[in-house]
């Protein structure tokens with residue numbers, strides 16, 4: 001299958017997760033950094049999910065799945081341990097709703113990559129379902145390679161780029177955007193020397 005990779009804005013959209021086991025927890029945790037309206041439908045949920053419900057990060061419908069549970073859903077996760085229930089969810093999913101099945105059976109509108117988040121810097125990994133374990137291994141390698149400081153680094157790049165775009169165009173703009181990837185800046189961020197990055201930028205901007 002040739003999947004099409006996307007980064008979706010699902011803020012304020014309803015996402016229904018059917019099932020409440022460890023796999024449901026994993027999907028919910030991937031959703032938590034967004035502002036999606038997360039609804040879990042399951043007679044039982046894990047302790048971690050119960051904590052999210054307690055903190056009002058997630059709504060819980062404590063019951064078996066019924067088709068009307070999908071009424072407002074933009075995304076649907078069928079992640080129960082029963083093929084029959086996942087089939088029921090699939091049947092109830094309208095053509096305009098996107099369905100993900102953790103058992104990778106039947107209709108699969110999307111699959112979930114492993115994700116390393118460093119603020120706006122997002123690394124995603126997939127084997128298109130060939131080996132979720134290898135996906136996880138590569139994710140761990142990337143997480144090591146790209147430490148937490150990449151969040152500040154990409155935040156700096158983002159605001160510096162905006163300042164450059166506001167002030168320059170043509171060749172000058174192009175050259176400054178190239179200069180911005182100067183390895184020294186990454187080193188400074190790594191050492192916590194954000195002031196030096198800012199000085200470097202102001203000098204380039206002629207301020």
Ligand SMILES: C[C@@]1(CC(=O)O)C2=NC(=C\c3[nH]c(c(CCC(=O)O)c3CC(=O)O)Cc3[nH]c(c(CC(=O)O)c3CCC(=O)O)/C=C3\N/C(=C\2)[C@@H](CCC(=O)O)[C@]3(C)CC(=O)O)/[C@H]1CCC(=O)O
Nearest residue numbers: 102103104111112113114126127128129131132133135136
């Ligand atoms: C990336 C990640 C994100 C996430 O879960 O959201 C994810 N699986 C993860 C881990 C993982 N999953 C499994 C194991 C046990 C080892 C093994 O079986 O290999 C481990 C490893 C572990 O947990 O250590 C078992 C498993 N997974 C699927 C099936 C069904 C099947 O393939 O038939 C079975 C067999 C179930 C059974 O035996 O019954 C299916 C899918 N799993 C996917 C995603 C999609 C394609 C991913 C890709 O592109 O490769 C896809 C197709 C659908 C989907 O769920 O979207 C997450 C990384 C977590 C992280 O970030 O660390």
Ligand SMILES: NC(=O)c1ccc[n+]([C@@H]2O[C@H](COP(=O)([O-])OP(=O)(O)OC[C@H]3O[C@@H](n4cnc5c(N)ncnc54)[C@H](O)[C@@H]3O)[C@@H](O)[C@H]2O)c1
Nearest residue numbers: 019020021022023024041042044064065080081085102103
């Ligand atoms: N994609 C992945 O990453 C991945 C990893 C491992 C397993 N899997 C697949 O995901 C499935 C779920 O894994 P798990 O470890 O979370 O299973 P689990 O057995 O721990 O949890 C199943 C959940 O489904 C709920 N459930 C059962 N009947 C229901 C119904 N009628 N309506 C709503 N909820 C119902 C149960 O209450 C339970 O919370 C596995 O069976 C396997 O097929 C996928």
